[in-house]
Amino acid sequence: MKKEEEKNNSLTHLDEEGNPSMVDVGGKSVTKRIAIAQTVISFPKEVALQIQGQDNATKKGSIFQTAMIAGIMGTKKTSDLIPLCHPLPLDKCNIEMEWSSETEVTIKSTASVTSKTGVEMEALTGASVAALTIYDMCKALSHDIVIKETKLMHKTGGKSDFNR
């Protein structure tokens, strides 16, 4: 148990010589694991108004829907992007968005898997790719857009749960 704790507090992605190394999940048990990450994208006020105006037009939701699709596809690319992540057979991932203030959109990214390791990085990557896609679609209006506070909100199914 002591050992477990120690391992918990060490950089598991480096081997004894300090070289980068994938964690061996071969001996871990298969459980249902869920992770939720969040990011916030902040616009100058006039840009926010312009996007909200567009968003109420006939084909509403194009920016958000494009970012949702990009976020879902980005989630599936996590192990291709992050060197030491394991390839995982995701049960589900999805991306939700809403205007959380006059000038900010909050992106919530959820991933789940029944596997030996968790999906925190998948949820975080999905949120980041969705935010970058919104940035891309709005950057003709302004470069004063900022992606703020990408973080894990919730995690269950692993050694310890996490809730923010």
Add this chain to the structure above:
Amino acid sequence: MKKEEEKNNSLTHLDEEGNPSMVDVGGKSVTKRIAIAQTVISFPKEVALQIQGQDNATKKGSIFQTAMIAGIMGTKKTSDLIPLCHPLPLDKCNIEMEWSSETEVTIKSTASVTSKTGVEMEALTGASVAALTIYDMCKALSHDIVIKETKLMHKTGGKSDFNR
């Protein structure tokens, strides 16, 4: 000129019906374009100390170097991740990192190209992937890590320059 201005202020990634659409760069001129983006990753104090300790060990730099490589490779994947980005023959991209405060690492991502369109999204994507990689390598220590303030710092070679 009026038209140019109008275009400057519209959502160029949506067509007249509001559908997602790639901007046609066919008529734009080939220029040298550079973009620099930045992100900051913030750690709880004890985690920051632990990483800095490891970082001074014999094989120093493993975490940063892994993140640099991931960021460079992520930069090259931008058009694969962001739906309406053009595939671009990058001249160069690179990722730099440093402890900008006791508990924060600042990641600077630079991309350049000689092409018809800019590399803002490439620089931003590289910064994000590098930050996600650092998160991944340190998450065994804590999930109170936050990726803060991903933003464009500098851009030259397009219709208008940008400097923060």
Add this chain to the structure above:
Amino acid sequence: MKKEEEKNNSLTHLDEEGNPSMVDVGGKSVTKRIAIAQTVISFPKEVALQIQGQDNATKKGSIFQTAMIAGIMGTKKTSDLIPLCHPLPLDKCNIEMEWSSETEVTIKSTASVTSKTGVEMEALTGASVAALTIYDMCKALSHDIVIKETKLMHKTGGKSDFNR
């Protein structure tokens, strides 16, 4: 049972708000699933004769074999291409081809998996990529080539079987 039927008849890839959403397969049972898809590629008569002539030459089969390989590799890329498809650990996929008439090649694509969700999209994607590859290899002869009737032929292992 009523509910099951209702679910069967709804657009499972949209959530209640109409946004794109991956189906959660976390609660579904792992079964052996097989799907077979088919497509037909049709050539102008003189082009068909030319290909058949080449195909009987010493290194026979180059066009078909290139398309088989592309189809197999395309099958493995399904979840990378189709936004709401799950990544699946395929047990097997393969592509067969034959001249089904004087001017038409029929491509049969089979995929199987032991998993929580089916491989219809994998079989269909494999068939499409194989057909596109044949088109590419023959397009110097004519652009009057048409990919016709890509469809599912057979499916077992899920909630309900399908046979055409």
Add this chain to the structure above:
Amino acid sequence: MKKEEEKNNSLTHLDEEGNPSMVDVGGKSVTKRIAIAQTVISFPKEVALQIQGQDNATKKGSIFQTAMIAGIMGTKKTSDLIPLCHPLPLDKCNIEMEWSSETEVTIKSTASVTSKTGVEMEALTGASVAALTIYDMCKALSHDIVIKETKLMHKTGGKSDFNR
């Protein structure tokens, strides 16, 4: 001129020994090239009605918009999918869709590039991936959906134009 014609009528993707071989575009001139491809997806009548009903709901267009994004991203993956296609720096690609009859959706895929070789395969691949995505999103309603008649409609900028 004779030679040109002969080359025009041969399988350029096979070398003299009949092995698969990428065409050398090194000596070809850089021109503006555009290609338009089309595919048609056909639904059973009750399925078509159900989709059209959904499509008029509040978040209208989710299926089409998901397929547009997938088609654009698929267009960019053409050289990754089709073995002998050259990687090309696309100027633009986009996907349009409309109900062309009570039970059929017509997908129009356009690609353009300023390069040494054409984008027919890019346009065709974009159309196919968009069609497969629509199939995926509607398959819970029926497997009697058929992707019909994927073909090139228009091509300019190469040795010879093509119009259907």
Add this chain to the structure above:
Amino acid sequence: MKKEEEKNNSLTHLDEEGNPSMVDVGGKSVTKRIAIAQTVISFPKEVALQIQGQDNATKKGSIFQTAMIAGIMGTKKTSDLIPLCHPLPLDKCNIEMEWSSETEVTIKSTASVTSKTGVEMEALTGASVAALTIYDMCKALSHDIVIKETKLMHKTGGKSDFNR
């Protein structure tokens, strides 16, 4: 048993007609499988000295660490690179390197999985990509670098073990 033996001695990646075909692993049992591959990269003496000198500098290990990361990421891409390889949910992969003589670096690549088929190709691909990366990083010094002797060293968990 006779049959098993025969199968053991045949080209399992070709079907009865000699066409390329993925082996069906659907009926095989899930076991823990490990494979270790090795490659050697050989430098001209003066180049070896130069690299070793650099390697002892302050940020030591950059070349090796870049190659380790590339090798790990390459291992994860095996089924994307080798046409008839199955996509596998790796438990772990890693790359080790050391100067095995004055002028040679030996790269050891390990992969493990709990699955129906082995990871020999994953280990071999990881070793090859790591070696190519070292070549790339040193090629400004000389093109007399040679990648020698890529081979399997060890394999357990399948029908028969292998040890060199």
Add this chain to the structure above:
Amino acid sequence: MKKEEEKNNSLTHLDEEGNPSMVDVGGKSVTKRIAIAQTVISFPKEVALQIQGQDNATKKGSIFQTAMIAGIMGTKKTSDLIPLCHPLPLDKCNIEMEWSSETEVTIKSTASVTSKTGVEMEALTGASVAALTIYDMCKALSHDIVIKETKLMHKTGGKSDFNR
């Protein structure tokens, strides 16, 4: 000129601090560049005989043709595999193979581009992926197969030519 020489003799893929860094090709001139790489794959005698026997059967060439396709597709993935390689718009790549002795197959990989940087890594990667594919297709016969001597044979169009 002195400087040029110095640059020629330094590790261009590391910056002054020893961190991995992509070479900036922005200022280099666009020239026609060709590279040829070679690898040799060696089989136990009885395995060589078995493959040669198969290779003369009706669908002859399946193993070689699969490896050619994989090698061509691998060449196109070079910048995705090797961290510091630039994405390049290849003019052509191809793979040739022949039995160079009773027990060895020699793989010749050629790549060409009209660009600011060379295609040595593309040629080497294509050869390696082709060799790994042959290994994969023959490994059911024996694991005493060895990939030997992957090296550059020829290079033109850059600062200096190379011929082995």
